[in-house]
Amino acid sequence: MHPSHSSAPILADDFETGNFTTQLQRVDSAVNFSPPKPLLIATPLEAGNFPLFLYLHGYLLYNSFYSQLILHIASHGFIVVAPQLYTVAGPDISNEIGSTAAITNWLAEGLSKFLPPNVKPNCSKLALGGHSRGGKTAFAVALKKLNTTTNLKFSALIGIDPVDGMDRGKQTPPPVLTYKPHSFDFDMASLVIGSGLGELKKNPLFPPCAPKGVNHEDFFDECPKPSWHFVARNYGHLDMLDDETKGIIGKASYCLCKNEESRKPMRRFVGGAIVAFLKAYLLADDRDLIAIRDRPQNVPLDLKTIECYV
Template identity: 65%
Template structure:
């Protein structure tokens, strides 16, 4: 299945708006593939215009569907990136070990398999690849990058992104394998890192449910363990799931509206996350730091959300 996502020509150069590329969204089901099927189902957002494009491997949050991020990954792809979003599981327990292993398998599949599911004039650049994830997907991304589980990785990641990453229920209640060590700048990643956080993620929606991104295991703790180069942005008045699609259907989709403390709407946070990811990928996959510098220096003017934290670590 493929659908198109057309750009707005008047905002093609603004990272927080849709980029200049028309986007094709491709759904890949392994059981329907005749050759070189991926290890897991995939949702791929790719530019439709011909060229060679870097890859961003993006992992979904706990018990979410990759389709919940379709608007976000299309935003990123419209700026000239191929976004690969696997569905790592349908049902999962607390242990993320298998998700880390599956992500390694998907990474190793990319060089020989990805091009089979792209238009013939689209060429993935497997020498420029970034890894990222939201919520538990962020934990999985960090877990793979840090080698928390023994895996064989044929490709080298150039950048790592955690979108409101969460390592468990609380400090001392991390889910296996634990990622955080609570030792400042202890992450030996060998690549640039960006951590995005939500100001409302650590706030309970109501007394019956815990916060979706609890203190002690959230974005703040991940960033404190990063070494430079690293950057860190926290959106003040938005919640843990406010970067998802405007409409997320089914029981799990409806749960995203009632389990977490949310902001006034999803579009501003989604635009910010998409734009920040684009800026970071441009910087560390393409060597163009202008957009990332603009967020640092002019975020009050250009960002669609108010940022309560803007921090950078140099090498």
């Protein structure tokens, strides 16, 4: 599906809470019909057959830190499945690649057992995405790294400030970026969202959270058609998380990365951009996505970059 270039698009309320009532449910990996990893599922409560979005958390973060974001997406008529891939991990993402494939293969058989009555997952309309290291993992799965295959086909791919290591030449294994334009070999639409402050240091003791050379710019440069790239100018690498993120890691999320004072505008933008993109490539309705490109003054923050390769 290639977006149509319709005239004078009207931006829908993708940046506001949608029309569906939602719930957040935890599914442990030790229950009957259990998934390969613990899950956080955001789902509409009304009856329907809804597209799926498999969402991967960032480095050392908890899936619960994205509760407000995934509920926003679910309120627009999507089922969002957010696994907890690990709690402690080294630089290698091989285990996360395998776990993501295993969860994908579980969805068709196991997911419906944990959804509200009359809520059905449409496994033929499936998107994959992630934040930071989770964004890299999503791209690695899409690229079939480590010869990974899945029973279900992804139709859309999303990277939220994806990061492929510490610096160019210091990629974490397995590397994803090749530094060859449009070299990614996958057959699906892609959206890359970047943070304008992600490449800046919060303080001299810590490196940037999304360093130049391994960040959103490089991921977008290697995407094939159709691909979209939006960068929020004055927001940081973790500004799409919940307002309150508990525990030591949650408190540290405000200290490690350069950030804006309020997370809400970035979270609203990321949620709305994802909704518009999923509507375009899972539901064949590109009006809202085109409107972000053509009327950026209507989004809840200042965009530094608006690019599409279609």
